[in-house]
Amino acid sequence: MSHAPGPRLRTTCGALAAVALIAGALGAGRESAQELGPRALRQRMKEMAEPGPHHRALEPLLGRFRFRAYFRLTLDDNPESAHGVAESRWILDGRFLEQELRGRRLTRSFEGRLVLGFDNYQQTYVGTWLDEYDPGITTLTGPPSADGRTMAFEVLGNDPRFAGQPPFANKRRRRGELVIESEDRHVLRFFERPAAGGDEITMAEITFERVAER
Secondary structure, eight states: OOOOOOHHHHHHHHHHHHHHHHHHHHHHHHHHHHTOOHHHHHHHHHHHHSOOHHHHTTGGGOEEEEEEEEEOSSTTSOOEEEEEEEEEEEETTTTEEEEEEEEEETTEEEEEEEEEEEETTTTEEEEEEEETTOSSOEEEEEOOOSSSSEEEEEEEEEOGGGTTSSTTTTEEEEEEEEEEEETTEEEEEEEEOOTTOOSOEEEEEEEEEEOOOO
C-alpha cells in the first residue's frame, strides 16, 4: 500500500531542494570565476582593491588630535587614564587609515596604533589595534552603517585572565564602536557584558579632539 508523504516530510524535502538550488548556484558562480583568465582576474583584483565611499567615510579621522582615554582590565577595575597626541594618515595609497597615539598612561609612556580599512570583498570594515601593553593584535570587524558616522565592531583580543590556555581559547570577544561626532571629534569605545548578565560596561574609551591649525 502506498502512502502520501506527510507535511513534515514535504517541508523537509522542500528545504533540501532549496539548499541544493542555492549550493548549485554558488557552485556555478565559483566555476564561472575559475574560468576567468589571468588578465580578467588581475582586472577584478584591481577593481576590488580600489578605495571607495566607505574608505572616504574615514576622512574625518585624518590629521592631528589630542586624545584622552580610560581603560579597565576587568569589569570591577578602577579605570586608568591616559592622554596624549594622535596623528592619522592614509597608507597603502588610501586603502587603510593609520592612527598613531603617543602619550602617558599613569606614570608610564603610552603608545598605540589603530589601522582601519574597508574590505570590498566582504563589504566589511576591518581593523587592528596594537599597544605596548599587549603582545597580540586585537582585530575589529563590522558592517558599514547607514549614516556612515557610527561603526559597530566585533572585537577579538587577548584576555590575560586565560593566559596559558590553548591558542584562541584565551581570546575575549567584545563589542566596539567608533562614533564620528563631527569633523573635529570622534570617540572609540570597547564594551563588555558581565557573564552573569546585565548592562554592558565600557572597558575602554578614547576621545579625540582635533588640534587647531596655527
